[in-house]
Amino acid sequence: MxxxxxxxxxxxxxxxxxxxxxxxxxxxxxxxxxxxxxxxxxxxxxxxxxxxxxxxxxxxxxxxxxxxxxxxxxxxxxxxxxxxxxxxxxxxxxxxxxxxxxxxxxxxxxxxxxxxxxxxxxxxxxxxxxxxxxxxxxxxxxxxxxxxxxxxxxxxxxxxxxxxxxxxxxxxxxxxxxxxxxxxxxxxxLDDRDWRGGLAEAVKVALIKDQAFFEWIEEHATALAARDEEAMAYLIHRCAEMHTDHIAGGDPFEFGSSRPLDFGHWAAHKLEFLTNFEVRHGEAVAIGIALDCVYAHKIGMLAESDLHRIIDVLTKVGFELYHSKLAENDKINLRNGLQEFREHLGGRLTIMLLEKIGKGVEVHELDADIIAQSVDYLESSKIIPA
Amino acid sequence: MxxxxxxxxxxxxxxxxxxxxxxxxxxxxxxxxxxxxxxxxxxxxxxxxxxxxxxxxxxxxxxxxxxxxxxxxxxxxxxxxxxxxxxxxxxxxxxxxxxxxxxxxxxxxxxxxxxxxxxxxxxxxxxxxxxxxxxxxxxxxxxxxxxxxxxxxxxxxxxxxxxxxxxxxxxxxxxxxxxxxxxxxxxxxLDDRDWRGGLAEAVKVALIKDQAFFEWIEEHATALAARDEEAMAYLIHRCAEMHTDHIAGGDPFEFGSSRPLDFGHWAAHKLEFLTNFEVRHGEAVAIGIALDCVYAHKIGMLAESDLHRIIDVLTKVGFELYHSKLAENDKINLRNGLQEFREHLGGRLTIMLLEKIGKGVEVHELDADIIAQSVDYLESSKIIPA
The missing domain is CATH 3.40.50.1970 (Rossmann fold)
Known part of the structure; x- marks a missing residue:
């Protein structure tokens, strides 16, 4: 038949x-x-x-x-x-x-x-x-x-x-x-933490897709932190537009394995879990972005000036970019987080890193030692929001 | 915005x-x-x-x-x-x-x-x-x-x-x-009941969509009842083909409200429930088809000769076309079943009836008295499978 x-x-x-x-x-x-x-x-x-x-x-x-x-x-x-x-x-x-x-x-x-x-x-x-x-x-x-x-x-x-x-x-x-x-x-x-929370996803999508939008966020970082509604209205509209475009233009129901919008998310998921969700999603994503950007810089992928601009804008809108749980257990937790993310993706790791502001690139491996060094970098920077 | x-x-x-x-x-x-x-x-x-x-x-x-x-x-x-x-x-x-x-x-x-x-x-x-x-x-x-x-x-x-x-x-x-x-x-x-069960859906899809396939089932009814594997292989392939064609050609995820493949199913669902699933799905569908065909004949939609052919083929492959639960409670159960089906469809009833063998037509109302008369017809016919 x-x-x-x-x-x-x-x-x-x-x-x-x-x-x-x-x-x-x-x-x-x-x-x-x-x-x-x-x-x-x-x-x-x-x-x-x-x-x-x-x-x-x-x-x-x-x-x-x-x-x-x-x-x-x-x-x-x-x-x-x-x-x-x-x-x-x-x-x-x-x-x-x-x-x-x-x-x-x-x-x-x-x-x-x-x-x-x-x-x-x-x-x-x-x-x-x-x-x-x-x-x-x-x-x-x-x-x-x-x-x-x-x-x-x-x-x-x-x-x-x-x-x-x-x-x-x-x-x-x-x-x-x-x-x-x-x-x-x-x-x-919203309280200030939740007002701020959504800004991490805006920075994320700007970083991987739209340099001009990142520059807009840089210019309006102070206004956004000060709860300027007009700025927020624009930011939300632009993010929603990029998010829906991404869905329509790609693989809406994720039959494949590429997930660029997960930029900064592998460490964020683990951190949320490690802190029993005391660190909220947006806060964790801000740290995850910072961590992966330091990593990209350390492997020679991302220029130092770009890294500083990214850390600056995240700090300016009010995010703390280090959490003690990142270093706990000699950073084994974070290595486990990477392993869990690999399993979640079905055995082959795909991580979005940044080549420059506005342009992401997918890699299939992260080095545990360099992740640990990146955590140290964030800790030693002791970046405290304005 | x-x-x-x-x-x-x-x-x-x-x-x-x-x-x-x-x-x-x-x-x-x-x-x-x-x-x-x-x-x-x-x-x-x-x-x-x-x-x-x-x-x-x-x-x-x-x-x-x-x-x-x-x-x-x-x-x-x-x-x-x-x-x-x-x-x-x-x-x-x-x-x-x-x-x-x-x-x-x-x-x-x-x-x-x-x-x-x-x-x-x-x-x-x-x-x-x-x-x-x-x-x-x-x-x-x-x-x-x-x-x-x-x-x-x-x-x-x-x-x-x-x-x-x-x-x-x-x-x-x-x-x-x-x-x-x-x-x-x-x-x-499979036991004989389950071997037979799937034939009801074959008769159903032939009746609403394909006269030639109905005639093939008529010709092979005795062989199918006698568990002829070659005949069954053809029947399954043809049904699967019509079923997948129907899905691809129409509204695969049923965003609209037309459900022609539910022909014979409103009464079948109720009968399965009333008998606590002792009447199996295919057996219930055979009765549901017979009931709706008698109904279509009674309202002058379906020719008597077509009705007899349909009842003949269902009986020949081994289905009983009456169950005492249909008449219970002065047929109130069945009226409730129709009401439940209406609710299930979102308030507007759409029932597939038969105009002739191979051609279904949707109606938006059924008359409770004529349903009751159709039940009486099936009971009085006392059609016992060969």
């Missing part, structure tokens, strides 16, 4: 909208979105899930959401309950949070023509996205990221995940949202 | 191979497949998961698998353990089976460049496919279906699932395999 060769393509479309005061009843953006989906014979529903951390900073959030949906009931029906989940990595570690969301999908009759709307930081959006992606084989997902990191990076991408037995992102899917709404005013509630 | 419009396509390719004695060390098919994947620097692994029901009929299965992989260790490394899971719907109802598979992925270091191989009936392949799809955001899946139903229908498709709190297929994804291997000799172990 002849072999059957199956081949097909699946197309994905979504928009990333930028707005302020999304749930103000005068703001037509979300209403217009649902109106465009209105179809005779369907009563589309929406299940809203909110990050408790964000909710606490916005006491009127749920009542604003109810008022907004009440006004637009002709297009979309809000589920009776707005669900809250704990913010941060905790929600991804606790299987009962996932179960709670799937149960809500069932109880409120959310079907494949309805929407799940996640409002919160990256961890909550990961959890909500995963629950939506696997319920009924995929419910339409709307992301409303409330942190810089989520608005400029994970929230506009195509991944979701939860942890399994403490293994980060062990369960997940590639499942693009149907829309992302970035509300600048939501960032006002 | 300007809205970012994201748009990309993801391409999927996979082959459905037809063979006999797949794990015979003389059979190069599987070896050639892994060889084509061999890439410098990667040690690809395979985690094999076997349906206990199938394993019991093939005492040498695991040792044959070990011998086959041992011979081809240059291309693929078999995980130390071959996992067994209970067959049938039970494995989809028990969350600990899913956990067991994800743990095995972790313990045996199965990464995104490695393979998960499921061997078994449709339920086991659904479970294995789901566990593979969500582990590390998707491990390469190979399906080796061991029933007619899985070889000609679900096993060559793009879906996977488990049940959640007793809700059938509540959790799942769309995730195409990287290959399907249909081994004709595996079907010898």
């Amino acid at each position: 002849q072999t059957i060769k199956q081949r097909f393509q699946v197309e994905y479309n979504y928009a990333v909208f930028f707005t302020q005061h999304l749930f103000d009843t005068q703001n037509p953006l979300l209403k217009d979105f649902f109106q465009a989906y209105t179809e005779q014979g369907f009563q589309r529903k929406a299940l809203v899930i909110v990050d408790e951390g964000f909710e606490q900073t916005q006491p009127d959030l749920k009542s604003n959401i109810r008022a907004y949906f009440a006004q637009n009931a002709a297009h979309i029906q809000l589920a009776a309950e707005i669900i809250s989940v704990p913010g941060g990595e905790a929600c991804k570690n606790d299987p009962s949070q996932f179960d709670k969301l799937v149960e809500a999908v069932d109880v409120f009759g959310i079907d494949r023509h309805s929407f799940v709307i996640g409002i919160g930081g990256g961890a909550v959006l990961d959890l909500v996205g995963y629950a939506a992606a696997v319920s009924h084989r995929g419910i339409k997902l709307i992301r409303i990221p409330t942190t810089v990191l989520a608005q400029n990076d994970s929230g506009v991408g195509v991944k979701n995940s939860i942890n399994f037995h403490g293994k980060k992102n062990f369960l997940g899917t590639f499942a693009p949202p149907v829309a992302v709404f970035n509300d600048l005013t939501f960032l006002r509630t | 300007q809205t970012i419009k994201q748009r990309f396509q993801v391409e999927y390719n996979y082959a459905v191979f037809f063979t006999q004695h797949l794990f015979d060390t003389q059979n190069p098919l599987l070896k050639d497949f892994f060889q084509a994947y061999t890439e410098q620097g990667f040690q690809r692994k395979a985690l094999v998961i076997v349906d206990e029901g199938f394993e019991q009929t093939q005492p040498d299965l695991k040792s044959n698998i070990r011998a086959y992989f041992a011979q081809n260790a240059a291309h693929i490394q078999l995980a130390a353990e071959i996992i067994s899971v209970p067959g049938g719907e039970a494995c989809k109802n028990d969350p600990s089976q899913f956990d067991k598979l994800v743990e095995a992925v972790d313990v045996f270091g199965i990464d995104r460049h490695s393979f998960v191989i499921g061997i078994g009936g449709g339920a086991v392949l659904d479970l294995v496919g789901y566990a593979a799809a969500v582990s590390h955001r998707g491990i390469k899946l190979i399906r080796i279906p061991t029933t007619v139903l899985a070889q000609n229908d679900s096993g060559v498709g793009v879906k996977n699932s488990i049940n959640f709190h007793g809700k059938k297929n509540f959790l799942g994804t769309f995730a195409p395999p990287v290959a399907v291997f249909n081994d004709l000799t595996f079907l010898r172990t």
Whole structure:
């Protein structure tokens, strides 16, 4: 019998909208979105899930959401309950949070023509996205990221995940949202650490892809550190644009093994884990970038002047570039981290290093001794943010 | 800030191979497949998961698998353990089976460049496919279906699932395999009910899409009932071809609401549930097809001669076309089943009915009284298989 060769393509479309005061009843953006989906014979529903951390900073959030949906009931029906989940990595570690969301999908009759709307930081959006992606084989997902990191990076991408037995992102899917709404005013509630956190991913993507954007960040580093909203709005838009371009232009669901956006991430993942997530993702990425840039300089790949500019800009926006856990156990922890990253990639290590500002290059090996020297360099530099 | 419009396509390719004695060390098919994947620097692994029901009929299965992989260790490394899971719907109802598979992925270091191989009936392949799809955001899946139903229908498709709190297929994804291997000799172990089960999906797809294939089934009904392997091989190949064509030609991941392959399935799903899965899927689909064809005849859509041919062929291959649960509670159960199917589809009912043999047509309403009359028709016909 002849072999059957199956081949097909699946197309994905979504928009990333930028707005302020999304749930103000005068703001037509979300209403217009649902109106465009209105179809005779369907009563589309929406299940809203909110990050408790964000909710606490916005006491009127749920009542604003109810008022907004009440006004637009002709297009979309809000589920009776707005669900809250704990913010941060905790929600991804606790299987009962996932179960709670799937149960809500069932109880409120959310079907494949309805929407799940996640409002919160990256961890909550990961959890909500995963629950939506696997319920009924995929419910339409709307992301409303409330942190810089989520608005400029994970929230506009195509991944979701939860942890399994403490293994980060062990369960997940590639499942693009149907829309992302970035509300600048939501960032006002962030503490300084989370405001800053997302800047590391901006520096990262600028370094590997866009020298001009890096220079823009250099020029606006002080303004960004001082919480200038206009500068932040531009930075988020440019990052989101580069992130979505990267996804569309490459290998959206990562069937291959190249992962350039993981620049600075191998050490960052290990550091987050070693500090039990006390070092937040953006902070860890800033250190990871610095470490790999020192490494690239030490092997003669990156010019010293470039290294200094990179360390300068990371310091100026407020990151500390050394953590004692990096040196612990005679740096064995970090070597293990590299080994884990190699396993995570399937046996062949691929690490993005920097040739110059704006241009990354992939290597397949890192030398443990030079990593250790790079840690020493960061320690001895004792770079303290301004 | 300007809205970012994201748009990309993801391409999927996979082959459905037809063979006999797949794990015979003389059979190069599987070896050639892994060889084509061999890439410098990667040690690809395979985690094999076997349906206990199938394993019991093939005492040498695991040792044959070990011998086959041992011979081809240059291309693929078999995980130390071959996992067994209970067959049938039970494995989809028990969350600990899913956990067991994800743990095995972790313990045996199965990464995104490695393979998960499921061997078994449709339920086991659904479970294995789901566990593979969500582990590390998707491990390469190979399906080796061991029933007619899985070889000609679900096993060559793009879906996977488990049940959640007793809700059938509540959790799942769309995730195409990287290959399907249909081994004709595996079907010898089936009892007559499971041999027959897959024929219902063949009749279904012929009725809605291909009159010539229906006529072929009519001609070979007696041979198929008598377990003629040559006839079965042709039937499976033709069904698999139509099923994969349907997926590629339409809406592979079902973003829309049309689901023509659900012909005969609304009543079938309810009947399986009402009988606690004592009526198997294929048997339920045969009854579902008969019921909807009687209905189509009663509303003047389907000619009586066509109805008789359909009932004849289903009876000839050995299906009973009535079950007492259909009439229970004054047929309220079946009305509820229709309502549940409507909810499952998102509020607007879409049911495929038959205009004539080879041509389906979608309707958006069914009349409860005429459904009840159709049940009476099937009961009074008292059609007992030859």
